């Protein structure tokens with residue numbers, strides 16, 4: 027891992043970023059092995075970080091992953107840190123440049139079908155998912171492979187969502203997981219968070235696991251498995267949709283209601299939330315809901331029993347019973363094109 031300087035790179039356009047970071051398209055100039063390469067550089071001022079965002083920790087985690095990729099050949103679905111630079115005010119993380127995220131891929135593969143209504147002459151447009159079954163499988167197994175590598179290294183990503191899954195192009199659908207800005211390194215996130223009092227304000231909207239919504243603080247890497255299951259539900263649906271209500275993206279209570287509506291009322295013996303006061307109060311307030319059959323949720327994969335089974339094993343309330351990434355991958359091996 028090379029430590030360089032900001033001046034080793036020619037900075038171009040800002041291509042992304044959030045509240046805490048700016049990501050630029052750059053060209054590497056004076057840094058050995060990377061000269062002339064187009065890269066993406068994420069620049070963060072550590073003093074501006076608000077927990078769980080922590081760029082110093084992000085750098086540590088990426089360095090750990092960089093060490094293990096030398097001996098682990100399964101790292102291709104996780105972004106490699108190529109170099110970094112550090113000054114008194116900022117940290118720059120240098121990555122390969124990707125062109126599109128999973129939202130962009132879904133937009134690219136959306137075809138609109140017009141339906142003409144004979145009665146009133148109106149035309150409605152319906153989005154249709156035009157990804158092939160082989161492409162859906164490639165994206166999803168790549169995501170699981172990336173998670174298996176991250177989890178094997180004792181890291182919980184904590185923000186698996188379509189913004190953080192990137193691709194070289196819309197044709198090469200080998201996914202790469204990015205953004206370790208709020209990730210957790212077992213056993214105590216390098217002294218930042220104890221294992222039984224982790225920050226629950228993690229993950230994004232629809233992709234949050236149910237235990238997070240019920241303030242379970244000793245959660246595990248299974249929060250990433252739930253997020254990956256929601257992504258499968260999205261990319262294997264007919265129109266890149268989930269059955270969740272739109273307000274679920276912003277309200278924990280609405281999301282919990284959507285989860286219960288989709289995956290059924292949780293079992294009585296959901297151990298990890300037993301002591302959650304909000305759950306005890308809420309459970310009685312919800313009507314009993316049946317679980318929607320997985321082949322309705324993953325309609326493009328409805329004939330693939332391996333994917334249906336793995337999805338069912340991922341979307342399990344009790345996180346200790348939720349399937350792990352390596353196990354899910356092993357089950358899908360028979361089914362990959």
Ligand SMILES: Nc1ncnc2c1ncn2[C@@H]1O[C@H](COP(=O)(O)OP(=O)(O)OP(=O)(O)O)[C@@H](O)[C@H]1O
Pocket residue numbers: 041042043044045046047048049066068121122123124125127189190192204205206207
């Ligand atoms: N290697 C890359 N190649 C191309 N674009 C990238 C790359 N890394 C990041 N980006 C773009 O920059 C955005 C922000 O990067 P990242 O998610 O790492 O930062 P962040 O501060 O955590 O942002 P957010 O708060 O939106 O999660 C990504 O969603 C993506 O659009």
